[in-house]
Amino acid sequence: METLVDLGGGLLAALTPGNLMWAFLGVVLGTAVGVLPGLGSAMAVALLLPVTFRLDPTSAFILFAGVYYGGMFGGATTSILLNTPGQASSIATTYEGHKMALAGRAAQALGTAVIGSFLASVVGTLIVAFFSPVMVSFALNFGPGEYFALTVFSFVAVAAVVSGSVLRGLTSLLIGLAIGVVGIDGQSGAPRFDFGSAVMLDGIDVVIVTVGLLALGEVLYVVARGRSAPDFAAIRTGRPWLSRRDWKRSWGPWLRGTALGSTFGPIPGSGAEIPTFVSLGVERRLARRRAERRGDPQEDEFGRGAIEGVAGPEAANNSSAAGTLVPLLGLGLPTSATAAIMLAAFQQYGLQPGPVLFERNAELVWTLLASLLVGSVLLLVINLPFAPLWAKLLKLPKPYLYAGITLFSVLAVYAINASVAHLVILLAVALLGLVMRSFGIPVAPALIGVVLGPIAETEFRRALAASSGDPSVLVGSGISIGLYALVVVAALVPIIAGVRRRRAAAKAVPARGGERETVS
């Protein structure tokens, strides 16, 4: 009950004209960025981060929340219309969504995606509102040892589960951790890896790393691929109105997708991809069973553009996007690249997410949660009528599009400190990003490493200092032992899956790289 009162208070704060404008701007920007292939909402938040220095924290977070949700929806639009997911969480939508578009039902696919996203965002946000305080009261028992275990858990989970290859994921994570140790050591004050440069003493700013790896690295990668990079060409759509039959077929998948997304979202490392594929698999199986029961194979439309295959995954990715906010706000633990950048944003304002945030900045937290609700409503209002318009964004000439992204990347980094030296670091990080992308090394683990690495180091050394060097403090409680057990499970699952896949691939004659088959 108290939660509802707090949320109501937040809603009143979020509904000021100024904040509404930021939410609106965020949703529009997020959708725009989500529509463009290769540019996820993580990048949008990274580029906006320095720009929002002059805003008060509340407005900035309202803007970010809008971008986050908008990006989720924008990705669905291109998945359906162009078979090109704007980000990983919309991959599952492409299968049935694009087939619906080819069958002339693009409008209905967009409609079910928008409404499903809306329902899932609202439910997901309510779950965050109710569960973050629970997470907080749990986290109050945490000491440095437990926090360290938690960071180790999210390192392994992100590197092993989200990446295609465990080894490459870990390499990426370690490179991120290496970037994270540059600068003055917070515990002892010793300078590390500064190479005699005063700029390096402050460490490498998270904004530089995110903009370099995600935005500028992407520009270099696309230009390096030249003609082999995908081209954009839009499909015509109508207005996304659903018929009564579409509604009837959609509401089940919406609810199931929402439930799946909210369950997986808060788990570190599961990301938004896994629930979308689980949802697609569930809907496919249910459709097959329904068709068998009725004795009519036409009933199962999977493979020919089934609306269930759009409604489920789209609800799942939005509710899991909301779910990732539970560990972010409650524990200060980012579980996705976007969440990592949001954590960096909190730190820019001198706020540390976690139990303390709820005590000291309760107003900000509740306004943020309420603005997520406002954002979902705006998402529905903006995107239901205008979804086809967004697709036109892809007609923007590619040279200008990428030139604009480059300009904004440079601007975002220069704006941090008006320092040219930061631009030199940006260039180096962008080259690293190009190398990583060219060789198929995922960049998300590196980002998590940069953001969480310093936290892990501080907690680790604090724990050992408190126990005067006795390492048993690290495994001194049930919580940390449980977390390390989960680390082992998280590390083993993809390895076992990999072995099984390799065996299956050895049997099948033309080996196909179906990476996430095991999931769906």
Added chain:
Amino acid sequence: MTVNGTEKGVPAQAGAAAPEAVPEAGTATEAAEPAAARAAAEAAAPDPETARWSGPARWAVPALATAVGLLMVWGALTVQAPPNATRPGPGFFPGVIGGLLLVSAVCLVVTNLRGRATGAANALEWFEARPVLIVLAGLVAHIALLEFLGWLAAGALLFWAVAFAFGARAYLRDAVVALSVSAAVQVGFSLGLGLSLPGGILELVL
């Protein structure tokens, strides 16, 4: 061969789903056929995150991991800890990271040497160096000239160079677009957010 985009695993997935995209005889719709054909065509492109490396380029990532690993270990050994620092000191974490990076470099080398025969390989033959160098040159020029020329000119130059690298050849139109974008950013930022971008020589002239 082509390497698919950053939207990882997409064509690989499309390839995996291809058999299902061809429905039972008789129910094949017109819509499904192009989709299936497209999916089959895309099946040739592997997921870049799992494609193995081949050619001389395959040593690049292990070399990078080794270099960063050695740097970390070197830093860990040479860092000057204040005498009153608690243990583990400032060198501990870099040492562990460096050690693990060296281990992962060894694993990457082993993976390269074993080089499983299945699956397509990524030998970087799609990599086009010229446009990349143009973008990099644009960035270097921008960084070098930013404080001298000012944001307006340096930003426009960067925009123009990147557009050129991406194949824009309407030089005059590109220059007009570049100047207007750069100017819009400068005006928007100084007026809207109170952020001052360097004026450069234009400030002296005006």
